[in-house]
Amino acid sequence: MDEQVNLRRPSMPAGVPHAAHRAPHSKANAQITACISQSGPALPVALHAFALAKSLNAPVTLLQVLEPDQNAERPDPVEWDLRRHEARRSLTRLAAPPDTSMSRAAIRLADGLIAEEFRRLASDHVGNMLVVGMPQADAPHCRGIGHTVHELLREASAAILLVPPAGGGALPAYRRIMVPVDGSPWAASALPLAIRLAIANDAELLLAHIIPPPELTEIAPYDAADLALQRQVVERNTRAANAYLQKMRQTITQAGIKVRVLTNQGRDVRCALEDIIKQEAVDLVILSARGHGLSANTDMPYGSVAAYLMMHSTAPLLLVPVSLSKRSAVTASAIRNLRMPTLAST
Numbered sequence: 001m002d003e004q005v006n007l008r009r010p011s012m013p014a015g016v017p018h019a020a021h022r023a024p025h026s027k028a029n030a031q032i033t034a035c036i037s038q039s040g041p042a043l044p045v046a047l048h049a050f051a052l053a054k055s056l057n058a059p060v061t062l063l064q065v066l067e068p069d070q071n072a073e074r075p076d077p078v079e080w081d082l083r084r085h086e087a088r089r090s091l092t093r094l095a096a097p098p099d100t101s102m103s104r105a106a107i108r109l110a111d112g113l114i115a116e117e118f119r120r121l122a123s124d125h126v127g128n129m130l131v132v133g134m135p136q137a138d139a140p141h142c143r144g145i146g147h148t149v150h151e152l153l154r155e156a157s158a159a160i161l162l163v164p165p166a167g168g169g170a171l172p173a174y175r176r177i178m179v180p181v182d183g184s185p186w187a188a189s190a191l192p193l194a195i196r197l198a199i200a201n202d203a204e205l206l207l208a209h210i211i212p213p214p215e216l217t218e219i220a221p222y223d224a225a226d227l228a229l230q231r232q233v234v235e236r237n238t239r240a241a242n243a244y245l246q247k248m249r250q251t252i253t254q255a256g257i258k259v260r261v262l263t264n265q266g267r268d269v270r271c272a273l274e275d276i277i278k279q280e281a282v283d284l285v286i287l288s289a290r291g292h293g294l295s296a297n298t299d300m301p302y303g304s305v306a307a308y309l310m311m312h313s314t315a316p317l318l319l320v321p322v323s324l325s326k327r328s329a330v331t332a333s334a335i336r337n338l339r340m341p342t343l344a345s346t
Helices: 043-056 077-094 114-124 147-155 191-201 224-253 269-279 304-312 322-326 329-338
Strands: 002-004 031-036 060-066 106-111 128-133 137-139 159-163 176-180 204-211 258-265 284-288 317-320
Touching (some): 031 043, 060 077, 204 269
Parallel strands (some): 031 128
């Protein structure tokens, strides 16, 4: 059972936009749905939903799912009605846009299981984008992914924005957007969406690539020959990465976007990306849920890099699921000639 207020659906462009499209105008069905938790911070989720909606010219729906008490045989009707009334009142407050140029958000209350409702919503329409709040940290600088988020990434075909718990009361500004790339077509599939958001926000786009040291079979400590070989492989991979990223940068700048390339070396790719997010004061990270590892582990909904950043990133994380990456014909045609040669390894 649910109740809903429908708003008109403004158009949203498809594909990679041209530089002249400083605001999206072409027609496509799309909607931003903010999944409001009963327990977590609601305001940051709503604000990021409005920020995405403003960038993509899409309507916003605030969704809250009221789960029944699993310990009760049957819900108390009076208590249930009070819960619905309070939830509706909270959603009504959140529905007011922070920017007067925007329309109010639609509000929707649903009864049932949160994971099932969100999953159904994500699969209903290809153009849907979900905004979900991440749980509070279980330990300093680390938080859990959560069952709901895991299930969404496992089955949803929609892009999902994960919002850290902390957040102010103003409309977020995406002035610096980072896209981690590893040379795989799956990682690069996040670029069309990143380009659209960069154009809409007049943002700087950071293309980040981390070069880890190659692994050598280690029976004894590395000798001079081993270290020399390792250096040669790193140098070769650095040259390949720089050529790939510079060509990609030249292509993207033709759309009138400010692009900066960051190529760093690091033993742990995940930690190196986390450091870049902090050092560069990144406002938004956009990445495919899977990178190179997809070819070896097709049954996993997200890779180790995405999992780590979900738990540690201080910036919101916009994940492009694998199912959406595979359908990205725009990406395939636009970046096919930009794929990086396979990195040398031993």
